[in-house]
Amino acid sequence: MLSTEDPENKTPHLPEDYDTKISTVLPYYRSFHEETINLIGSLPEKPKIWMDTGCGTGTFITKAIEHFPDTKFLMLDPSKGMLKQTREKLSSCPCDRVEILEASATQDFTQKLREQPDVITAIQCHHYLDMENRKKAVEKCYKLLKEGGFFITFENISPLTEEGISVSKRYWGDFQRVHRRTEDEIKIHLGRFGTEYFPITVEKHLKLLRETGFRTVELFWYSYMQAGFYCIK
Numbered sequence: 657m658l659s660t661e662d663p664e665n666k667t668p669h670l671p672e673d674y675d676t677k678i679s680t681v682l683p684y685y686r687s688f689h690e691e692t693i694n695l696i697g698s699l700p701e702k703p704k705i706w707m708d709t710g711c712g713t714g715t716f717i718t719k720a721i722e723h724f725p726d727t728k729f730l731m732l733d734p735s736k737g738m739l740k741q742t743r744e745k746l747s748s749c750p751c752d753r754v755e756i757l758e759a760s761a762t763q764d765f766t767q768k769l770r771e772q773p774d775v776i777t778a779i780q781c782h783h784y785l786d787m788e789n790r791k792k793a794v795e796k797c798y799k800l801l802k803e804g805g806f807f808i809t810f811e812n813i814s815p816l817t818e819e820g821i822s823v824s825k826r827y828w829g830d831f832q833r834v835h836r837r838t839e840d841e842i843k844i845h846l847g848r849f850g851t852e853y854f855p856i857t858v859e860k861h862l863k864l865l866r867e868t869g870f871r872t873v874e875l876f877w878y879s880y881m882q883a884g885f886y887c888i889k
Contacts, residue, residue: 710782
């Protein structure tokens with residue numbers, strides 16, 4: 657059961673607790689941010705407009721904004737509670753650097769943007785969707801991006817076999833145990849696999865991204881039961 661009263665917050669954490677708890681659950685979570693920043697930093701031209709969907713409490717963009725002084729960031733999340741935390745966290749940033757969009761899931765986003773994003777990031781958010789809505793979310797990102805734009809996503813993924821799922825769950829459980837999560841917390845968290853979030857295999861990710869229309873689709877990060885992909889429109 658989710659430990660939040662916000663129906664649009666699909667994580668098991670309250671917005672105000674998210675940042676302190678996520679790193680005890682997800683191995684290398686900070687690396688998701690660091691490697692995404694490094695990848696975008698390596699592009700020949702730095703992004704003018706960067707949209708972060710499923711932005712959560714805004715921690716990722718508080719890091720990115722320091723590396724991209726000429727980039728404007730658009731913040732999107734389905735949870736008003738998460739966006740409230742984002743607004744507070746980024747309150748010291750100039751208003752021309754950050755825009756908080758209307759609360760919406762990626763697939764349901766209809767707000768008119770003044771400019772097409774050069775980059776869209778989706779870090780640990782679309783695996784809560786069923787396949788139909790996941791497809792809609794990826795298609796939405798594709799349509800919003802300008803030609804040549806980058807879509808970067810990290811998600812929980814499913815191993816290829818039932819035995820692989822069992823091995824990976826034990827492996828992931830041991831990580832959480834080292835980070836002082838209780839046995840009940842570990843059991844509840846691993847029990848969410850396939851019931852409260854719906855990971856797909858790397859192969860299915862690559863197929864979906866290609867079928868959406870991206871001309872380049874690559875896996876660039878993988879560990880435990882998480883993977884990172886980048887795509888170019």
